[in-house]
Amino acid sequence: MPSTIECPSKTRTIVFYTNKPSPWDGSEAFLEICEVKIYGCEANQYGENCTDCNAKCTDCDITKGCMSCQGKFTGSECDLCLPGYMGNNCECINGTYGLGCLENCSACSNGTYGENCQYNCSGHCFQNETCNRLEGYCPNGCDIGWDGEACDRECPSGTFGFHCNSSCGDGCKDRMCHSVTGACTLGCRDGWIGATCDQACPEGSFGGDCLEKCGRCVSNTCNHVNGSCSGPCQDGWEGGRCLMAKALVSPADTPDSSNSLVVGAVVGAVSLLAVIAVTAILLIRVGRKRSHNAPKGSAPNGTKDQNTYMNAAACIPDAMSKTIDPPVIVPQTTEPQQDPVYSNPEDTPIRNNNSVGKISITRLVNVVTLGSVNSYKDLRKEYQTIPYGEQDHIPCNHGKLPQNIPKNRFKTTFPYDHSRIILKDAKSDYINANYIQNVKGEKTYIAAQGPRLNTLADHWMLIWQENVTTIVMLTNLIEGTKKKCEKYWPDLLTESVFGKTKVLLLSENTYAYYVVRKMKVTSVETKSSRTVTQFHYTQWPDHGVPDPLSLVVFHKHVERSVGKQNYLPILVHCSAGIGRTGTFIGLDALHQQGLETGHVTVEDYVRRMREDRMNMVQNVEQYIFLYEALVESFKDKHDVMTKDTFIKKTRDLQTGSKSPSDWMKSQFEDLKAILKTYSSSEKKAGLENKELNMTRNVLPDKDLLIAGQYPLSGNSVDLFRLLYDNDSNIVVVTNKLSDIPSCSEWFSDEKVSLPPFEITKTDTCISSKGVRKHVLKVFNTESATDDDIQVYEIMSWSMADPLPKTADVIADVVCSINSYFATQSEKKPVTILSKDGASGCGLLCAALNATQQLCQDAEVDMFTIVRQLQVRRPEMVATLEEFRFCFTSTLMALDAQETSTNDIYSNEDNVYANT
Numbered sequence: 001m002p003s004t005i006e007c008p009s010k011t012r013t014i015v016f017y018t019n020k021p022s023p024w025d026g027s028e029a030f031l032e033i034c035e036v037k038i039y040g041c042e043a044n045q046y047g048e049n050c051t052d053c054n055a056k057c058t059d060c061d062i063t064k065g066c067m068s069c070q071g072k073f074t075g076s077e078c079d080l081c082l083p084g085y086m087g088n089n090c091e092c093i094n095g096t097y098g099l100g101c102l103e104n105c106s107a108c109s110n111g112t113y114g115e116n117c118q119y120n121c122s123g124h125c126f127q128n129e130t131c132n133r134l135e136g137y138c139p140n141g142c143d144i145g146w147d148g149e150a151c152d153r154e155c156p157s158g159t160f161g162f163h164c165n166s167s168c169g170d171g172c173k174d175r176m177c178h179s180v181t182g183a184c185t186l187g188c189r190d191g192w193i194g195a196t197c198d199q200a201c202p203e204g205s206f207g208g209d210c211l212e213k214c215g216r217c218v219s220n221t222c223n224h225v226n227g228s229c230s231g232p233c234q235d236g237w238e239g240g241r242c243l244m245a246k247a248l249v250s251p252a253d254t255p256d257s258s259n260s261l262v263v264g265a266v267v268g269a270v271s272l273l274a275v276i277a278v279t280a281i282l283l284i285r286v287g288r289k290r291s292h293n294a295p296k297g298s299a300p301n302g303t304k305d306q307n308t309y310m311n312a313a314a315c316i317p318d319a320m321s322k323t324i325d326p327p328v329i330v331p332q333t334t335e336p337q338q339d340p341v342y343s344n345p346e347d348t349p350i351r352n353n354n355s356v357g358k359i360s361i362t363r364l365v366n367v368v369t370l371g372s373v374n375s376y377k378d379l380r381k382e383y384q385t386i387p388y389g390e391q392d393h394i395p396c397n398h399g400k401l402p403q404n405i406p407k408n409r410f411k412t413t414f415p416y417d418h419s420r421i422i423l424k425d426a427k428s429d430y431i432n433a434n435y436i437q438n439v440k441g442e443k444t445y446i447a448a449q450g451p452r453l454n455t456l457a458d459h460w461m462l463i464w465q466e467n468v469t470t471i472v473m474l475t476n477l478i479e480g481t482k483k484k485c486e487k488y489w490p491d492l493l494t495e496s497v498f499g500k501t502k503v504l505l506l507s508e509n510t511y512a513y514y515v516v517r518k519m520k521v522t523s524v525e526t527k528s529s530r531t532v533t534q535f536h537y538t539q540w541p542d543h544g545v546p547d548p549l550s551l552v553v554f555h556k557h558v559e560r561s562v563g564k565q566n567y568l569p570i571l572v573h574c575s576a577g578i579g580r581t582g583t584f585i586g587l588d589a590l591h592q593q594g595l596e597t598g599h600v601t602v603e604d605y606v607r608r609m610r611e612d613r614m615n616m617v618q619n620v621e622q623y624i625f626l627y628e629a630l631v632e633s634f635k636d637k638h639d640v641m642t643k644d645t646f647i648k649k650t651r652d653l654q655t656g657s658k659s660p661s662d663w664m665k666s667q668f669e670d671l672k673a674i675l676k677t678y679s680s681s682e683k684k685a686g687l688e689n690k691e692l693n694m695t696r697n698v699l700p701d702k703d704l705l706i707a708g709q710y711p712l713s714g715n716s717v718d719l720f721r722l723l724y725d726n727d728s729n730i731v732v733v734t735n736k737l738s739d740i741p742s743c744s745e746w747f748s749d750e751k752v753s754l755p756p757f758e759i760t761k762t763d764t765c766i767s768s769k770g771v772r773k774h775v776l777k778v779f780n781t782e783s784a785t786d787d788d789i790q791v792y793e794i795m796s797w798s799m800a801d802p803l804p805k806t807a808d809v810i811a812d813v814v815c816s817i818n819s820y821f822a823t824q825s826e827k828k829p830v831t832i833l834s835k836d837g838a839s840g841c842g843l844l845c846a847a848l849n850a851t852q853q854l855c856q857d858a859e860v861d862m863f864t865i866v867r868q869l870q871v872r873r874p875e876m877v878a879t880l881e882e883f884r885f886c887f888t889s890t891l892m893a894l895d896a897q898e899t900s901t902n903d904i905y906s907n908e909d910n911v912y913a914n915t
Contacts (some may be wrong), residue, residue, distance in 0.1 A: 008063050014038055052079040057425045108133040117728075146182035155179040163175070168181040171197030191225030199355050200224045208563065215242035275699060294363060323539040358599040361634045368631050376624045383623045386607050392615055394418065404430045407458070409449045413576050421446060423461055425500070431458045432577065434586055434613040435569070439593040439605055445585050446569050447613050449577040450475055450485030457499025459488055463532060464501055464523060470562050471534040472572040474580040484575040489517060489534065490662035501525045506531075509856075513539040513550045533561055545625040549871060552632045553864070555587055560640075582616030584611055585627050590740055591633045600630060635674045638667055638863040646860050650891040653884060662883050668883045675873050706829055707845060707873060709837035716745040720778060724757075729827040730820070731812055732792045734840035739799045747774075747791075756782040767816045770796040770809035792816060799835055803843075808884050814848050818897060842869045842876025846886040851893045860884055 007014075022030035041050035044057070044067045053060035056078035059067040069078035072090035092105075108117035121131035123145040125138035131150065134140060142151035145462045147164045160182040168177035171192030181195070188197035193210050195776035201210035201224035215220035216227035216237035226241075233242035359367060361576040371379050390396060390412075398404060398413030407413065407430060414432070415421075421433040430678035432455075433448035446466060450473075451459035463471070467806035475484040490496035495504040504520040516534040522529040535558045540546045562570065570588075574580035586609065592601045606623065609616035617623050641649070653661060659669075706726065710733070713721045723731065735742045746752055751761040763775040772793045779786040792813050798805040804810065821827050830848075834840035846865050853860045866886065869876045877883055 007085070008061075010043065010062070011040075059351060063380075071348050081829045082819075094565055103211075122148075122150050124144070125737050126151075138166060144177075168195045169198045171199075173197075179523055180630075189225075191223075209567070215239070219243050252401055276775060357604075358601055361594045361598045364600065364627070364634065365631050368627050371624070371627075379618050380626060381623050383620045383793070384605050387610060388605065388615060390414070391611070394611060396614070397437040399432065401430075403428065407452065407455050409452055410576050413449065413614065416611075416613060421448075421462055421466065423458060424465060426458065426461055428458075431455065431462055433462060436572075436609055436616070437614045438589045439601070443587070444566075444569060446571045447577050447581045447585065447616065448571060448573040450602040451484050451488050452571050456486060456488050457501070458505065460498040460501035462520070464521065464663045466571075467568055468571045469528075469532055469565060469568055470558065470570045471532060472538040472558055472570060472584060473534060474540055474572070474574040474584055476538055484566055489519060497524065511536060511557075512552050513546075514557075537584075540574075545583075545621055548625065548628040549868060551584070551587070551629055552636070554590070555584070555629075555633065556636070559588070559591075562700055578613060578615045578814075579618030582606070582613075582618065583622045583626050583629075585609065587629050587633065590626075590630055594630070594634060602627060602630070636864065636867075637670060638861070639857050643854050643860070645859040645893075646854065647891060650887045654888060654891070658878055664884060664887070665880065671863065671866060671870065671877075671883075674867070675874050705759055707832050707841035707876070710740045710835060711742050711746070711834050712746065713742045716742050718745065718755065720754060720757045720759070723778070723831060723844075724780065724787075726829050726831075727788055728831045730738070730790050730792070730828070730830045732794070732817075732832045732844060733829065733833040734832070734844070735797050735799045736795050737791075737793050740897050747776075756780055762788075768809075768812035769794065770794060770804075770806075771812045771816060773816065790820065797840070802839060802879065802884055803882060805820075806890035809891050810844060810847050810885065810889035811896060813844060814851050814889070815891040815896045817848065818851070818893075836875070838873050838875035839878070839882075842866070842873065842878075843885055843889070845869055846877060847889045847893060850886065850890040851897065854890070855897065862890075 010742040016031075016036060018029055018031050020030050022028045027837060041047075041062060044053045044060045045051060046053060046060055046062050053066045054073075054077050056073045057066035057068070058070055061067050066076060066078050068085060069216040071073070072082045072085040072097050074080050074082050079693050081087070082617060088491040108114075110122065113119050113121060113131055113133045113136040113350040117133075119136055121136060122138070124143045125131055126140045126682065127141060127145050128143070129138065133573070137149045138151045139253055140428070141804075142148070142163070145155055145160060145164070147155055148152045153765050154787065158177075160166050160177055160179045160551040164179070166182060169184065169192075171188050171194075173186040173189050176186045176248045177184050177196065183195040183706060184197045188209065190208050191201055191206055191210070193199050193201060201207070204214050204220045204222075206212055206214060206222055206224045210224070212227060214220055214227060215229060218231045220235055221231070222229050222241065228240050240246045283552070289831070303651060310446050321419075334364050355534075367379075370376070382598070395417045396414040398407060398417055398420060409432065415434045419436075420433040421431055421435065423429045423431055431448070433446055435443040438444040446462070446468065448459070448462070462468070477483065477485050477487055488498065490505050492505050495502055497503075500523065502522040502524060504517045504522075506520055507516075509516045515538060517536065519532045519534065519617050521532045522622045537546075537551070537554050539550060553820055558570075571810070572581045572585055576888075586602070586606060590602060592607055593605075594600045606617045606626075614721065617626060649661070649663070708719075708722065711717075722728070733740065737747055746754060746759055747761070758781065760777045760779075761774060762777050763773075765773050767773040767815055772795055774791040774793065776789040776791060777786055778789055794804065794809050794813065796806075796809055830840045832844050845868060846862065849865050850860050852864075866877045866883065877886060
């Protein structure tokens with residue numbers, strides 16, 4: 001065996017083999033440990049003496065030493081630089097680079113830093129200093145409003161100034177302010193003014209932007225936030241803000257004072273910001289038929305003219321049903337100019353400048369009530385005195401120019417030159433729109449035609465230029481066969497560009513009578529953005545007028561949304577921008593006038609509107625409707641409750657005295673005072689079908705459905721006609737099914753035949769402690785279609801009792817219905833049945849609507865919810881105790897839903913019947 005063996009490699013272990021025989025036993029190998037010596041070096045060493053390789057060596061051979069060097073180093077010891085490189089690191093120095101360091105470097109230009117100057121400085125170093133060219137930090141700190149080592153972070157929310165060491169003012173809304181100046185970015189809280197919102201309202205004013213004036217307080221001083229008087233009221237005034245006149249009847253309103261009727265509980269003047277929000281109730285009309293199958297909407301053979309009447313009234317929340325089709329989106333094609341379609345003056349108008357004068361809001365209801373007796377003869381004469389058509393002394397030349405005629409939707413509707421909107425940054429300055437003054441002469445509104453395909457960019461330019469944040473649209477895109485307006489907004493969560501404006505649709509909430517859309521609007525040129533809210537009323541019938549209360553509900557939502565931004569103009573448009581547009585503007589302006597002064601000047605204001613834009617309030621029907629809507633608007637005297645307020649007040653009802661609180665009694669007394677009484681002619685259908693009414697002193701309004709009485713024996717098929725024709729798949733019975741006399745005719749464990757319907761019970765379960773749910777399969781032999789009908793049975797409500805023993809069963813039904821809808825892509829009507837179609841039905845309708853309003857809008861107006869129910873069925877919620885149940889059952893349902901993990905209110909599907 002050789003004396004030395006070299007193994008020039010790296011190793012962790014060495015294995016030695018030998019076959020030397022043992023001197024004691026030749027059959028075994030033998031080795032003395034002293035016979036083997038092993039030598040080696042640590043890593044990065046070489047040679048017999050284990051010499052260290054240089055740290056710049058990248059490949060250290062165990063016998064030869066360094067075989068390669070890092071970077072630009074060279075030599076056996078890696079201690080030399082390649083030609084052209086120098087220094088301890090063999091790099092270019094003194095601002096040179098490249099092969100041989102022959103190229104000269106330049107420093108990063110101001111505003112950049114890092115290797116190859118690839119990063120941008122933040123731009124917010126103190127006094128505009130440039131950042132460190134290597135690491136980007138600001139040598140002397142940050143400019144005002146910025147923070148961080150690189151000054152790349154704005155001051156945290158709620159702070160501003162140098163080193164972000166100043167706090168936003170207490171008067172800033174949400175404590176949000178500009179990081180540099182401290183100016184409140186969301187505006188001031190009510191009661192504060194100034195750029196930093198640090199000044200309380202001056203004496204005599206209060207509220208948002210201090211625009212509201214104190215009431216009739218002694219010394220004219222009031223709380224700068226809410227306007228409450230710190231001392232007593234002046235003589236003749238009362239209320240927390242001293243705005244309620246103790247009496248508003250005057251000799252001018254009552255020609256014969258000796259025979260005048262003193263009107264009590266007068267509506268006082270309150271400010272715009274205190275106007276309450278209201279709640280709409282979806283109307284399911286009797287003529288509504290299914291459209292997806294023609295036979296499904298027709299009466300079965302042999303039964304067409306038999307027993308077609310059923311006692312029912314509307315109270316369905318719009319989360320469950322929509323009576324309107326969504327606005328039709330049509331292909332964008334060029335449409336011809338149209339002739340006016342609403343022009344309907346009563347003969348040739350008498351041109352008379354004499355104003356009728358003031359009408360107190362207490363006498364306004366008498367004007368309308370007495371007028372309805374003689375077909376509004378006096379109002380029709382009054383309307384004829386207002387100049388109609390193009391007024392000779394007011395020019396409208398720009399609208400008639402050849403280059404502008406294609407931009408007009410109607411051939412004879414032009415904007416007056418003196419009040420027209422002039423576009424400032426466009427090839428043409430023309431758009432068919434005018435400023436409209438309010439009663440005080442302030443330019444509060446913009447009345448415009450619905451945009452055409454060739455004016456879409458102009459329409460958005462107007463909105464941007466005039467700082468419009470609220471749009472009121474009063475027409476559908478198509479009505480009948482005519483296009484009324486071009487669609488000027490994108491689909492949900494998509495963005496479209498209209499000329500120099502980008503529009504992103506952020507949300508779209510559908511209510512019973514209207515749609516609310518929120519849009520982010522961005523200038524393509526300046527990149528600045530703002531939010532614009534569009535209120536789209538969809539229920540104004542072509543060639544007609546809507547229900548007055550429904551438009552008032554819509555108006556209240558608009559009014560509340562505008563809030564303290566009432567200094568910005570509201571854009572109002574329909575198709576021509578004169579008829580519906582003038583009616584809505586008249587409602588808004590005159591309602592504010594009535595609140596502030598206690599009277600309205602309808603004829604005078606319509607005359608003045610027509611001096612700003614021709615034919616505003618275009619026909620006599622709209623003029624009469626304006627009076628009717630104003631009457632409804634002044635009946636509403638109760639504020640909307642925030643969610644927290646509702647919860648607190650209702651919990652007090654549950655834990656306090658059994659007697660309802662004064663505020664509840666006040667609301668209920670006001671409901672009784674404005675309760676509608678129907679004439680015999682309006683109840684004609686009910687009177688002609690008395691034999692089908694279970695309780696004959698409760699008759700339905702002729703046009704309304706879906707809150708019905710139980711079918712009488714022998715007429716059960718009417719119930720299923722109602723469900724079928726209105727596509728209703730949920731029925732709530734307020735009492736035990738076994739207590740209903742006709743129940744056996746349509747509810748059984750066996751199949752039931754009510755030609756043309758065959759009814760089979762397929763499932764029964766306990767929905768909650770007091771509610772049982774059944775599923776019925778209903779087959780229509782005529783159309784060969786079937787539907788599953790869910791029947792919710794309240795088992796603990798006796799037919800003899802006016803109310804259930806506890807409110808929790810109402811809450812259980814509300815929760816069950818909402819839980820079911822959470823699983824459905826399409827929500828259909830709910831039919832609620834009771835012994836008379838009123839008691840019980842109104843309570844459930846109110847709780848269902850109120851719960852949905854609270855969950856989506858975080859507020860509720862129970863007064864208006866019940867008011868609209870009583871407009872449809874005056875007998876609904878007829879007692880104070882039933883009104884109290886509306887509150888307590890709603891709170892129970894709200895508590896139950898908020899503990900559920902089901903999210904039943906999504907942003908994209910929030911169709912329900914309140915505002």
